[in-house]
């Protein structure tokens with residue numbers, strides 16, 4: 325199962341897909357149902373993001389930002405509509421295939437850091453590589469390089485409890501980039517950080533963007549959104565008109 | 577995720593709650609110890625019984641004086657009367673009245689002190705007939721056994737057990753030497769080959785003299801003609817019950833008793849001995865098997881319970897691992913291995929307890945327990961299996977968690 329999914333990944337990263345949009349969301353709807361209560365968190369969203377873009381998603385609380393992000397990250401599936409990631413339709417994939425896609429193409433950064441408290445920093449960073457079947461020696465090497473890149477060369481063996489919030493989020497960024505994914509998704513990555521740490525993390529995103537990574541970042545803060553080249557505004561499960569022009573503007 | 581990683585992660589999870597893990601595997605621990613003891617007791621009893629049977633001689637019936645209402649007891653009426661005589665033994669030897677009895681050996685035993693030079697040793701002195709060697713299936717290490725001439729002349733000759741010889745002379749090479757029994761000088765004419773010991777006596781610590789000598793010259797026991805036991809050897813296995821019937825009727829006849837219920841003697845067979853030994857074993861086996869089955873079930877449920885707790889506690893971790901690319905099978909395997917490690921720990925600790933008890937218990941219950949490596953290996957495998965079986969449900973639950981719900985949980 326997993327083998328099949330990774331074959332699929334290999335074929336999809338072939339150059340023919342490289343020029344198209346990384347993310348292609350069409351008429352995306354997401355209906356939450358808890359008991360008899362239904363709530364439509366996405367009510368028909370069209371969104372295209374091309375390779376190398378740095379996009380910020382903004383909107384009031386409860387507007388559907390995280391829902392959108394989860395769909396983009398293949399953590400959740402649409403009720404209707406379609407989602408193509410790097411040219412591949414992910415709507416019909418099973419759990420194992422989605423897991424392989426997340427592993428190889430997507431790096432997540434969460435507001436809550438989501439590090440495993442019992443593992444030292446480098447072991448946290450190597451987690452995606454474990455599921456990507458990278459040999460142990462190479463995993464360690466790559467995890468340490470990723471930590472070097474986020475400025476934590478002296479913190480390989482510290483557990484999350486021994487690190488500051490900003491350092492923990494940098495470990496999380498290292499974990500997101502260690503597998504060299506095409507897409508980095510960050511849901512309020514600076515929501516729990518002070519201004520200095522926020523600057524550190526945003527600096528890292530800037531670097532990644534310059535290296536050609538596609539970055540989608542959710543934020544409430546306009547200073548954070550300003551770092552992105554394009555801002556998508558969400559309200560009540562819909563994208564506000566105008567984001568298309570902004571995108572054009574950026575591309576121009 | 578390869579096996580090394582899986583083992584590493586699962587072991588870390590078990591170890592992070594070592595007390596909880598230990599309590600969880602208690603049921604499996606007790607169950608496995610009970611299994612090892614049950615099997616060990618079965619093998620031990622088998623060993624005891626077969627050594628008793630071979631030490632007694634095959635196709636053997638034992639006639640003891642006195643009545644016994646306890647059908648299982650060799651010793652039920654032992655020594656409770658002086659109702660057997662040499663005449664009984666002669667009658668049982670008749671090929672007309674008892675055609676299925678191939679050999680008869682009457683014994684008259686008493687405990688006496690033997691002296692040789694400075695050495696002094698107290699042992700069972702048994703007066704018997706030349707047929708004894710064949711009936712009791714014994715062999716000579718050296719010299720000869722008592723013969724008919726010795727019997728007729730009530731000769732002062734003795735055949736020593738190997739251990740008795742060693743105790744008195746420091747060697748078994750003692751044919752021709754003399755030993756003082758009860759104040760009289762006897763010539764050692766033979767030494768018995770070693771036969772080990774049965775449940776009640778050491779078969780190598782004996783002194784055999786002619787029956788006539790014992791009756792006329794040695795003190796102990798009642799009147800001259802009485803004997804303490806008569807051993808009968810059936811002509812073959814199949815003839816054992818016929819031999820039993822013949823012995824019964826010959827003796828009843830001779831003693832003038834019409835009703836076998838009021839017999840003044842008891843005939844028992846090896847079957848009865850085996851029954852005694854196996855009845856202890858059966859009781860303990862039923863008990864231990866019950867404990868084992870219940871403990872393993874309780875242990876299995878304990879593993880399942882703690883694994884469900886573990887899955888709930890680590891929902892967020894599961895969500896994160898899934899987000900980072902763990903497919904459902906990797907999550908399932910991680911939790912299955914964790915359950916198997918719990919089972920294995922219970923199995924190993926249970927094996928230690930079981931083996932320890934196998935060494936400590938025989939002194940208390942009077943029955944050997946043989947630790948079988950195959951049984952230990954198998955029960956550890958069973959313990960792992962229990963962990964796996966009861967781990968399937970929690971592991972499947974973990975594997976099925978939707979990544980987004982798992983990530984969102986607090």
Ligand SMILES: Nc1ncnc2c1ncn2[C@@H]1O[C@H](COP(=O)(O)OP(=O)(O)OP(=O)(O)O)[C@@H](O)[C@H]1O
Pocket residue numbers: 356357358363364365383384385386387388389390391392
């Ligand atoms: N599992 C769920 N079941 C039911 N409703 C849900 C579920 N998840 C989210 N919702 C609802 O969907 C809407 C959008 O939620 P979402 O988490 O996407 O908001 P958000 O824009 O990320 O808000 P915030 O800025 O506070 O994080 C909310 O009204 C929320 O209550």
Ligand SMILES: [Mg+2]
Pocket residue numbers: 389390391511
């Ligand atoms: Mg949100």
